[in-house]
Amino acid sequence: MTVELCGIALEHPVINASGTFDAIAARRVFGAELIERFPFAAFVSKTVTLAPRQGNPPPRLWETGSGLINSIGLPTKGLEGYLGEDLPELAELPVPLIVNVMGFTPAEVGELIRAFADRPEVTALELNVSCPNVETGLVMGADPRELSALLERVRPLTDKPLIVKLSPNATDVPAVARAAERAGASAVSLINTLRGMALHPRSGAPWLGGGGGGVSGPAVRSVALAQVYAVAEAVEIPVIGMGGVQRGQDALDLLRAGATLVAVGTENFRDPAAASRITAELSALHGNSAPELT
Amino acid sequence: MSAGPAASAGPAPRAAPTAHAAPAASAAPAASAVRTPAPFGRRAVAVTARERHGAYTLLRCEDAGGPRPRAGQFYMLSAAERWGGGDGERPFLPRAFSVLRAPAEDRRLDFLLEDVGPGTRRLDELRPGDRLHVVGPLGNGFEPPRERRRALLVGGGVGIAPLAIWQDQLEDSTRPLLGFRDRARAAAAGLVSSARVATDDGSFGHHGVVTDLMRQEIAGRESEIEVYACGPPAMLEAVRAVCAELAIPAQLALEAGMACGFGACFGCVVPTRAGLVRLCLDGPVLDADRLESALLPGTGH
Ligand SMILES: Cc1cc2nc3c(=O)[nH]c(=O)nc-3n(C[C@H](O)[C@H](O)[C@H](O)COP(=O)(O)OP(=O)(O)OC[C@H]3O[C@@H](n4cnc5c(N)ncnc54)[C@H](O)[C@@H]3O)c2cc1C
Ligand SMILES: Cc1cc2nc3c(=O)[nH]c(=O)nc-3n(C[C@H](O)[C@H](O)[C@H](O)COP(=O)(O)O)c2cc1C
Ligand code: FES
Numbered sequence: 001m002t003v004e005l006c007g008i009a010l011e012h013p014v015i016n017a018s019g020t021f022d023a024i025a026a027r028r029v030f031g032a033e034l035i036e037r038f039p040f041a042a043f044v045s046k047t048v049t050l051a052p053r054q055g056n057p058p059p060r061l062w063e064t065g066s067g068l069i070n071s072i073g074l075p076t077k078g079l080e081g082y083l084g085e086d087l088p089e090l091a092e093l094p095v096p097l098i099v100n101v102m103g104f105t106p107a108e109v110g111e112l113i114r115a116f117a118d119r120p121e122v123t124a125l126e127l128n129v130s131c132p133n134v135e136t137g138l139v140m141g142a143d144p145r146e147l148s149a150l151l152e153r154v155r156p157l158t159d160k161p162l163i164v165k166l167s168p169n170a171t172d173v174p175a176v177a178r179a180a181e182r183a184g185a186s187a188v189s190l191i192n193t194l195r196g197m198a199l200h201p202r203s204g205a206p207w208l209g210g211g212g213g214g215v216s217g218p219a220v221r222s223v224a225l226a227q228v229y230a231v232a233e234a235v236e237i238p239v240i241g242m243g244g245v246q247r248g249q250d251a252l253d254l255l256r257a258g259a260t261l262v263a264v265g266t267e268n269f270r271d272p273a274a275a276s277r278i279t280a281e282l283s284a285l286h287g288n289s290a291p292e293l294t
Numbered sequence: 295m296s297a298g299p300a301a302s303a304g305p306a307p308r309a310a311p312t313a314h315a316a317p318a319a320s321a322a323p324a325a326s327a328v329r330t331p332a333p334f335g336r337r338a339v340a341v342t343a344r345e346r347h348g349a350y351t352l353l354r355c356e357d358a359g360g361p362r363p364r365a366g367q368f369y370m371l372s373a374a375e376r377w378g379g380g381d382g383e384r385p386f387l388p389r390a391f392s393v394l395r396a397p398a399e400d401r402r403l404d405f406l407l408e409d410v411g412p413g414t415r416r417l418d419e420l421r422p423g424d425r426l427h428v429v430g431p432l433g434n435g436f437e438p439p440r441e442r443r444r445a446l447l448v449g450g451g452v453g454i455a456p457l458a459i460w461q462d463q464l465e466d467s468t469r470p471l472l473g474f475r476d477r478a479r480a481a482a483a484g485l486v487s488s489a490r491v492a493t494d495d496g497s498f499g500h501h502g503v504v505t506d507l508m509r510q511e512i513a514g515r516e517s518e519i520e521v522y523a524c525g526p527p528a529m530l531e532a533v534r535a536v537c538a539e540l541a542i543p544a545q546l547a548l549e550a551g552m553a554c555g556f557g558a559c560f561g562c563v564v565p566t567r568a569g570l571v572r573l574c575l576d577g578p579v580l581d582a583d584r585l586e587s588a589l590l591p592g593t594g595h
Contacts, residue, residue: 025557025575029432031331046560054570059592061551061561063387066378068553072560075570209591217386218378269387269554270372272429273335 001283003041005238005260006161006186008096008123010041014251014279017242017265018100018126018165019046019072024089026272035094039275044098044263045082045090047128050108052078057209062198067219067244068266069196071210074102079115087121096123098163110154117158124160130167130192141167144179151183161186163240166231168220169195173227174234181235189240189263190231191224217266218244225257232258246274248281255282328435328579330361332556336388336429338374341420342402348474348481350452351407351418352394355426358401365460366435366547366579368392370555371405373416374425385413388429390552390574392456392524394485403428406485408452432555433578436460436545439520443543444468448508448533449486450525451479456547456579457524458486468519471511473504473529505532516540521582523547530588537582544582548573549593564590 001012016039023043026034055075062069077085082099090097099122103109109127116122129141129150140146147164155162164180166173168191177188193214198207206212224243232239241259244266245251251262262282267274343354363369370388372378378386395404409418420426436456439445445467447457454472461467470489474480477497483489491499492507500507504525512519523533524547537544550562550573563570564577566584571577582588 019560020558022557022560025572028329028575029332029556030334033331033334037334055560055563057591058563058565058570059551060563061553061559061592063384063553065384066386068387070553070559070561075560075563207592266553269559270378271336271427272554272556272558276335 001279001286003260005240006124008042008161010096010261012041012279012283013255013261014040014275014282015042015098015240015261015263016040016044016268016275017263018044018128019074020265021268021272022046023093024086027089030272035092037273037276038094039273039279040095040264041261042096042098042123043090043093044100044126045086046076047074047100047102048076048079048082048112049074049102049104050079050111052076052081059207059209060213062207062213064196064198064215064217064219067215067217068269069198069208069213069215070193071208071213073210079112083115087119091121097121098124098126100126100128100165102128106150106153109150110157113154113157113162117160122160124163124186125158126163126165126189127154128165128192130165130169130190141165141176142170144172144175147176148179148183151180151185155184163187163189165192166190167192168223168227174230177231177235181237185237187238187240187260188231188235189242191220191227191243194220194223216243218246220244221250225253228254228259229257245278248278248283248285251278251282252285328364328366328437329433330364330367330431332430332432333359333361336370336372336427338425339403339428341422341424341426343422344420347406347485349408349479350482351409352485353405353407353417353420353426355403355405355428356401357403357428360401360403360428361431362398363393363396363403363431363459364435365463366392366456367431367433368555368578369403369405369428369430369432370552371417372413372427373420374427377416377427385416387553388427388555389413389417390432390549390555390578392547392578393431394455394458395462396459397462406452406455406482429555433574434576436522436547436579440543443518443520446471446508446511446519446521447486448504448521448523448525449473450504450529451475452482453523453525453529453547454482454486455524457522460522461486468511471504471507473507473525474498503532504529505536508533508536512536512540512542516542520544527589527593534582534585534588545579546582546585546588547579548577548588548590550590551592
């Protein structure tokens with residue numbers, strides 16, 4: 001099931017969704033077996049910002065029927081910490097590394113992209129313009145013009161593939177995707193989490209430390225499928241589909257909707273090796289019924 | 295896999311003069327002395343027994359493929375059927391449980407559950423022959439007592455679980471102190487040997503809280519004791535405050551809502567003096583002096 005994304009050869013079409021798998025922590029927990037049985041065809045690291053961030057105060061999790069609302073709030077060591085501490089370890093992974101970055105201003109995004117532009121350890125960059133947990137993240141990804149302006153400024157800063165992770169919380173997601181394509185994005189990925197909220201069962205106050213949060217998991221699968229389908233019709237560049245993938249069939253649906261790769265997010269929490277099972281199921285489905293997907 | 299069953303099924307840790315600074319027992323990189331690495335991925339195990347102990351359920355399973363955990367480590371559990379795989383409601387994510395007992399001589403894992411919501415209720419429905427998904431062992435367990443100190447185990451409610459396995463592994467510890475809400479719950483005290491019991495309503499043992507017993511037990515022996523505690527947030531905070539007041543080292547096994555248990559989601563953070571830490575990775579056992587308070591947001595019932 002080898003695939004290619006922007007010139008990157010991958011062993012299969014299943015990767016992780018940013019922020020849902022910490023390969024460094026997992027190595028501490030699972031030891032060398034993690035590396036021997038690494039479940040993803042490429043590894044996407046959690047969003048890095050220029051400055052370190054603590055993230056939101058706890059509680060950060062709320063379980064819904066078939067889903068999760070998180071208000072993690074993008075904790076990160078920041079660029080310097082990532083380059084010094086994480087990048088050397090992530091470079092040892094047996095698969096290509098995609099670094100996810102987010103800036104609060106176009107200048108910050110530019111600085112982040114420049115910092116990775118010549119790093120041989122980094123295969124591609126993913127630009128988070130869609131995190132609903134952080135106010136400013138919304139602005140750039142929700143509006144085609146904002147996004148074009150941003151990309152026109154930062155696209156020339158690197159030759160590496162630049163994947164734009166779209167926000168599902170936009171009025172016209174395909175329009176934003178088209179704007180990204182015109183401004184030089186190499187690929188788009190979607191969906192990020194949908195805005196949601198939970199109230200404390202007794203006090204009625206917002207449960208999550210960040211007030212609201214982002215919904216993920218099977219609860220958003222049908223929304224993801226619809227958005228991936230619409231975006232894949234709207235653009236020529238490759239699409240990375242994600243949102244509620246739990247089984248090979250869910251992955252196949254996203255591929256049939258037009259995605260080139262599929263990312264697994266929340267399902268990693270239920271089983272750290274879920275992506276291996278999903279890949280095997282997908283491969284079996286391919287063999288059986290999908291000659292159009294080679 | 296770097297640390298298979300053979301590598302991790304060694305003898306139980308013993309309190310030794312240098313134990314606190316002992317090098318990692320496992321060959322895995324950056325593995326702590328109190329962490330047995332987990333096999334990668336979740337595995338299905340068979341439930342072999344279910345027993346009621348007071349208001350709690352003991353679930354026993356046969357974990358043929360797993361290594362032996364250290365006391366204080368935990369597992370993420372989910373029932374193999376009817377657990378968010380289809381179009382179901384909650385439970386959807388796995389739930390964290392301390393290991394109650396894991397005898398070195400067989401492959402058994404015991405857990406103690408209190409039914410507090412949909413996940414624990416579903417696990418409580420399991421019967422011998424049913425299948426359970428486990429990921430683990432996870433987290434850092436208890437460190438042996440510091441030099442010249444003896445372990446004093448202090449537990450509350452279902453929080454007695456990690457103390458039972460720790461008592462099994464310790465060469466020597468003073469009489470455990472356990473607190474329960476009432477007599478029905480105190481029936482679980484038998485899972486720990488020779489414990490002194492307090493109940494909130496006085497229906498069994500000492501009428502009062504477990505920290506009353508703790509103060510009696512410690513009086514005059516402040517330099518000889520290290521406290522190991524697990525229980526509800528209010529109890530842990532009381533234990534922490536007493537230990538801080540008397541300058542006694544304490545290791546607290548804490549709880550926080552967890553989605554993954556292996557450091558992936560950043561959801562389980564707890565505030566420490568040095569900032570937020572992921573409890574599933576840096577805990578669940580934390581030195582009490584790392585905490586301003588053991589009352590954590592979003593915990594307790
Ligand atoms: C390291 C560790 C070890 C543990 N060891 C044990 C043990 O040995 N034995 C044991 O019985 N328990 C143990 N626990 C606690 C156990 O994990 C919880 O009781 C269990 O997860 C509850 O799940 P539930 O579905 O039954 O209840 P939930 O409905 O999840 O309710 C539990 C609490 O979670 C909160 N809550 C309510 N609804 C939601 C929601 N929708 N989303 C998120 N939070 C919600 C509330 O505070 C509620 O009181 C441990 C926890 C940790 C972290
Ligand atoms: C706990 C959690 C943390 C996340 N962190 C990030 C992040 O740091 N950066 C990002 O671009 N997306 C982040 N996401 C969004 C996921 O990458 C993904 O887009 C979304 O969860 C949908 O996929 P899923 O339903 O399979 O989880 C996070 C999602 C979750 C659940
Ligand atoms: S429970 Fe997911 S990081 Fe701790």
